[in-house]
Amino acid sequence: MTTPLIERPPEATAGAAASPAPASVAASARVIAGRPALLEDKSTHYCPGCGHGVIHRLLAELLADLGVAERTIAVAPVGCSVFAYDYIDVDWVEAPHGRAPAVATGIRRVRPEAFVLMYQGDGDLAAIGTGEIVHAAARGERITAVFVNNGIYGMTGGQMAPTTLLGQKTTSSPTGRDERLMGGPIPITEMLAILPGVAYAARGTLADAASIGKLKAMLRRAMEVQVHDAGFAIVEVLSNCPVGWGMTAQQSIDHLQTVAQTYPTGVLVDRLKAAAAPPAPAAAVSAPTTAAAPAPSSLTLEPATAAEA
Amino acid sequence: MASAVPPRPAPERVLMKGNEAIAEAAIQAGCDAYFGYPITPQAEILEWMARRMPELGRVFVQAESELGAINMGLGAASTGARVLVSSSSPGTSLMAEGMSYMAGSEVPLVFVDVMRGGPGLGSIGPSQGDYFQMVKGHGHGDYRTPVLAPSSIAEAIALVADAFEIAERFRTPVVILADGTLGQAMEPVVPAYRNPARQVFDWAATGATGRRPRVVRSLHLKPEDLEAHNEHLQAKYRAIEAAETRWTGELLDDAELVIVAYGTAARVARTAIRRAREGGLRAGLLRPISLWPFPSAPIAELASRARGILVVELSAGQMVEDVRLAVEGRAPVAFHGRTGGMVPTPDEVLVSLRHLWAITAPRPPEAGRDERPPRRTARSVPIEPSMRRPASTPEGVDEPAFQEVWR
Ligand SMILES: Cc1ncc(C[n+]2csc(CCOP(=O)(O)OP(=O)(O)O)c2C)c(N)n1
Numbered sequence A: 001m002t003t004p005l006i007e008r009p010p011e012a013t014a015g016a017a018a019s020p021a022p023a024s025v026a027a028s029a030r031v032i033a034g035r036p037a038l039l040e041d042k043s044t045h046y047c048p049g050c051g052h053g054v055i056h057r058l059l060a061e062l063l064a065d066l067g068v069a070e071r072t073i074a075v076a077p078v079g080c081s082v083f084a085y086d087y088i089d090v091d092w093v094e095a096p097h098g099r100a101p102a103v104a105t106g107i108r109r110v111r112p113e114a115f116v117l118m119y120q121g122d123g124d125l126a127a128i129g130t131g132e133i134v135h136a137a138a139r140g141e142r143i144t145a146v147f148v149n150n151g152i153y154g155m156t157g158g159q160m161a162p163t164t165l166l167g168q169k170t171t172s173s174p175t176g177r178d179e180r181l182m183g184g185p186i187p188i189t190e191m192l193a194i195l196p197g198v199a200y201a202a203r204g205t206l207a208d209a210a211s212i213g214k215l216k217a218m219l220r221r222a223m224e225v226q227v228h229d230a231g232f233a234i235v236e237v238l239s240n241c242p243v244g245w246g247m248t249a250q251q252s253i254d255h256l257q258t259v260a261q262t263y264p265t266g267v268l269v270d271r272l273k274a275a276a277a278p279p280a281p282a283a284a285v286s287a288p289t290t291a292a293a294p295a296p297s298s299l300t301l302e303p304a305t306a307a308e309a
Numbered sequence B: 001m002a003s004a005v006p007p008r009p010a011p012e013r014v015l016m017k018g019n020e021a022i023a024e025a026a027i028q029a030g031c032d033a034y035f036g037y038p039i040t041p042q043a044e045i046l047e048w049m050a051r052r053m054p055e056l057g058r059v060f061v062q063a064e065s066e067l068g069a070i071n072m073g074l075g076a077a078s079t080g081a082r083v084l085v086s087s088s089s090p091g092t093s094l095m096a097e098g099m100s101y102m103a104g105s106e107v108p109l110v111f112v113d114v115m116r117g118g119p120g121l122g123s124i125g126p127s128q129g130d131y132f133q134m135v136k137g138h139g140h141g142d143y144r145t146p147v148l149a150p151s152s153i154a155e156a157i158a159l160v161a162d163a164f165e166i167a168e169r170f171r172t173p174v175v176i177l178a179d180g181t182l183g184q185a186m187e188p189v190v191p192a193y194r195n196p197a198r199q200v201f202d203w204a205a206t207g208a209t210g211r212r213p214r215v216v217r218s219l220h221l222k223p224e225d226l227e228a229h230n231e232h233l234q235a236k237y238r239a240i241e242a243a244e245t246r247w248t249g250e251l252l253d254d255a256e257l258v259i260v261a262y263g264t265a266a267r268v269a270r271t272a273i274r275r276a277r278e279g280g281l282r283a284g285l286l287r288p289i290s291l292w293p294f295p296s297a298p299i300a301e302l303a304s305r306a307r308g309i310l311v312v313e314l315s316a317g318q319m320v321e322d323v324r325l326a327v328e329g330r331a332p333v334a335f336h337g338r339t340g341g342m343v344p345t346p347d348e349v350l351v352s353l354r355h356l357w358a359i360t361a362p363r364p365p366e367a368g369r370d371e372r373p374p375r376r377t378a379r380s381v382p383i384e385p386s387m388r389r390p391a392s393t394p395e396g397v398d399e400p401a402f403q404e405v406w407r
């Protein structure tokens, strides 16, 4: 990992890598960041500099902050981040490629008390799983979706994704993405934001430490939307894939500025704000009541009916 | 807490449509959630659930596609819920992916396929053309799915409850394989509903409250790990074979010819057998109820004493391959099938029985030759290449009515 992934007090600069404090200051040293309790203490399988690890950390911090970790059922995609379940210590279900929104819907409906988190890549969400994401969003499923747009199919070796920039060379667009033959980048979060079921849609980026701070605020908001039972929430993250892009880690992080010209960052819709829901402190958050969904279905033994007796 | 199913009056004979009976049987078996997508001839399952499930405070979702439906099922069942998903042939093709993932991640779910004519969009008439798909794996990878094939509405009701029980006991998806006739027909039944006892699942993703997190997954990237997982699955399949091989026999004790047929085909065969016996031809029926595990042992046993075996299907010949594997050349195996939504008539089947009877007549022993009947080798002898069947067969006509005989 090249970029420190922790929130710093303003005086610490993004370039200053965390290093052990000299012995002379150790006594007065103050721990300002550590490994979040929910993040497994192991090195990940991600390539050096990959953004997935940063996002994992933010999620591990927020799940704990919001006090929802113990009732979280997360859905893992097919893509490099399928192994998210090896790193973030909550219950997970692994979905087939692109089907995470359907899997999450099933979980949501039978477990109204659960906090349902969904993690998808851009090939997963914006190509093979387009149908599933559109309809889960349209139904306003109470799901928090984290959509990692690295503009490429990382896991399978850097092929073109629906999100790949025009002109970008990939292993399946060796002369660059040609709009006439391959279409243009899909702004899928904008497309989803117009659906009434979507309570929150935003796009953040891992481009620099300040942006990561803003991204964390977006992710927090997207989680609060679910806690307040307000609807579907999605945060797109402009992430990097140094290996797939053929760049060094630093080049790939710098390149995120270019990516943001096609995919502007910011909040696209925030209907929680419109509804003026009171901010709920983490500890006081109670299980949401699903007005639209039927009452919780019991998983305990039903009493025998007369017909069975 | 979900509301309990309101107590019903004591069981009485009621007229029920197959699809509705299957749906209500699932409800009475404690089904927590149903996911589906409209397709004929199973749409009444979806419609029944759309009305009944919300009424009972349970979950009903009409998905955006069969891909959506089966994966919603996967998600809900991964949390330990009792889940029903249904479709018909074109839809079940889309569900193959989800079935493979559930087999791999050992998620229990009951899946109903009300088969219609194929391939492609085919027809909406009854068919048994999905036998290969359902019995030989459905999706990709090395796995088996228990497949239960009811041949009456009353049996469908009982098998739905059994299917939930098998699914949860063995952590596997289970298929109820019906056809359009069974789904659409109405029959008087005394519904014997059953709600199998709930197990405590130590694998379900329910939220890691006060315990280590759980992962419901099918990915095992290390070949050693995946092989170990596959060995575990195969051991489970052997246990299912030992515990859940189901079939019934009718009039087999003195049968010289045996019809092997399941579902609607078995009901046609039953009538043909009755008529054959009226004419002095001793035929019997072996009806597989579980198509996987397949009742190979009783078929092999019958083959060693019967004069011939006739397989009747609403297909161009699918289960017949498993029958031939079980028979292993011990007796000639003939096949009679109709496709495309056509159902064979009992008289058609009777003609095939008579023909099989004629061509399997024991030859008188020749002097100096072995007294035992000649050993039959399994070779395919097409005796009537045409798939066309006479619409009705005049009495006494002894034309070969089946496509092939293996002897
Ligand atoms: C049905 C199916 N098709 C294709 C694949 C192969 N596959 C695995 S990951 C992947 C793309 C992942 O790309 P993305 O979602 O962008 O995730 P990333 O690896 O970039 O994080 C593909 C096509 C698969 N596993 N399943």
Ligand code: SF4
Pocket: A045, A046, A047, A049, A050, A051, A052, A080, A150, A154, A155, A240, A241, A242, A243, A244
């Ligand atoms: S291939 Fe790309 S997305 Fe995948 S781990 Fe490597 S850098 Fe990350």
Ligand SMILES: [Mg+2]
Pocket: A121, A122, A123, A148, A149, A150, A151, A152, A153, A154, A161
């Ligand atoms: Mg990607």
